[in-house]
Amino acid sequence: VGGSTTPGIVESLRKIKEYSFYIVGVDMQDDAIGFAFVDKGYTVPPGDSDQYLPQVWKIIERERLDVVLPRSDEEMLTISQAQMEFRAMGVAVVRSDYQSVVTASDKGSMLTFLQSKGITTPEFYLPENIEDLQEYVHLLGYPTKPVIVKPRRSRGGRGMIIVEPSPDILSERQFQRMPLEFLVQALNSYTPFPSVIAMEYLPGTDYSVDVLTDNGRALIIVPRTRLSSLGGMSQVGEIIPDTEVSSMVN
Helix, strand or coil: CCCCCHHHHHHHHHCCCCCCCCCEEEECCCCCHHHHCCCEEEECCCCCCCCHHHHHHHHHHHHCCCEECCCCHHHHHHHHHCHHHHHHCCCEECCCCHHHHHHHHCHHHHHHHHHHCCCCCCCEECCCCHHHHHHHHHHCCCCCCCEEEEECCCCCCCCCEEECCCCCCCCCCCCEEECHHHHHHHHCCCCCCCCEEEEECCCCCCEEEEEEEECCEEEEEEEEEEEEEECCEEEEEEECCCHHHHHHHC
């Protein structure tokens, strides 16, 4: 419950007049801001820790909980692998199946999956070593065009780098900007070579689309523009009823 969307989620649950929810929050930080919004809070190990699930199961039994809502990628991956255990406890988990979670949480796997379904994606490459990375960055237009390099598994803008020859490194707030030679020097210190994706830089309006589906059928599609974002999270947005964007999602 340490994420910035926690207050909105809890507030939405509180507004459902037909139910009176008892909400228990967990976080790996004992001073997580979300603890101020829930009925009870527990500090737990990271979502990818071997001790995470045993701790969560103890909390479920102690608090007699009915539903689990994973929030982070690490939690989702761990919990989706243990769906049988949760089902045996009589607990519903808001999650997709494990393979879907694995695919969606890896940017390279997700873009490859979308391509296989005939969905248009940015041009991208999956380098396996530093030589691949340098070749692919140039194929994507560097130094004439900026190029995006980021970890395949990350969230909230963590590790995102805009590769360009002459960045103004003192004025950036959100993302790192650096020339290719700086990036190569930095990545050379990693052993083994990190799992990253190189992709084309796409300027223009940034859309996020919230979708509610039922067995593959879209029930609600809400396109919105990101007017201002910080750390990958939208700070200021505007709902735009764009039929082209909605049709792409549908």
